[in-house]
Amino acid sequence: MDEVKQQILALLRENIRNIGDFPQPGIQFKDITPLLQNPDTLELTSQVLARPFRSHNVDYVVGLESRGFLFGTNLAQDLHAGFIPIRKPGKLPSDTLSATYALEYGEDTIEIHRDAFSEGARILIHDDLIATGGSAAAATELVEELGGKVVGYSFIIGLKELKGTALLPAKVPVEILLSL
Numbered sequence: 179m180d181e182v183k184q185q186i187l188a189l190l191r192e193n194i195r196n197i198g199d200f201p202q203p204g205i206q207f208k209d210i211t212p213l214l215q216n217p218d219t220l221e222l223t224s225q226v227l228a229r230p231f232r233s234h235n236v237d238y239v240v241g242l243e244s245r246g247f248l249f250g251t252n253l254a255q256d257l258h259a260g261f262i263p264i265r266k267p268g269k270l271p272s273d274t275l276s277a278t279y280a281l282e283y284g285e286d287t288i289e290i291h292r293d294a295f296s297e298g299a300r301i302l303i304h305d306d307l308i309a310t311g312g313s314a315a316a317a318t319e320l321v322e323e324l325g326g327k328v329v330g331y332s333f334i335i336g337l338k339e340l341k342g343t344a345l346l347p348a349k350v351p352v353e354i355l356l357s358l
């Protein structure tokens with residue numbers, strides 16, 4: 179890795195804090211609010227996220243509610259792609275497709291608009307963090323069921339111990355800025 183990238187990653191790492199026992203005992207919560215608060219890391223993060231996907235002809239960035247929205251639209255703008263939200267149940271106003279999956283803490287359902295993109299669209303799935311990989315795998319299911327092609331995954335943080343990338347298709351590139 180080049181020196182500039184190492185310095186950027188060190189800066190990002192310094193602006194992510196660990197909160198113990200949130201939202202429940204035993205969970206070490208990775209809080210990215212300082213990353214958003216600092217104008218330098220706010221600007222840098224989306225640039226560094228976009229870099230590996232500049233030549234992937236991404237049509238849409240699909241961002242997962244809610245923290246996947248924070249950098250997702252900047253990332254889409256940087257790649258000159260559209261942005262599509264995947265939301266928690268009952269939030270999207272038009273006809274939706276749903277998937278239910280297990281979380282590091284609890285269970286969740288996510289939804290996407292059925293008319294969000296046309297068949298064959300090239301999709302980059304983005305979230306702030308990959309833990310068990312359940313959310314990203316469920317997002318993949320939704321995109322593929324609607325005829326989209328997942329061309330990459332983009333996360334700011336990956337929780338190494340949980341090996342979430344094992345749930346993602348082996349041949350699709352996964353970019354994780356910081357493995358914690």
Ligand SMILES: O=P(O)(O)OC[C@H]1O[C@H](OP(=O)(O)OP(=O)(O)O)[C@H](O)[C@@H]1O
Binds near residue numbers: 307312
């Ligand atoms: O890899 P996984 O085990 O699926 O976990 C990762 C997901 O969990 C968190 O979201 P959360 O459901 O806490 O919602 P939030 O973004 O609205 O806080 C995080 O932002 C990811 O979306």
Ligand SMILES: Nc1ncnc2[nH]cnc12
Binds near residue numbers: 205206208209283309
């Ligand atoms: N440990 C963690 N910190 C922040 N977000 C999470 N989502 C799932 N696990 C998480």
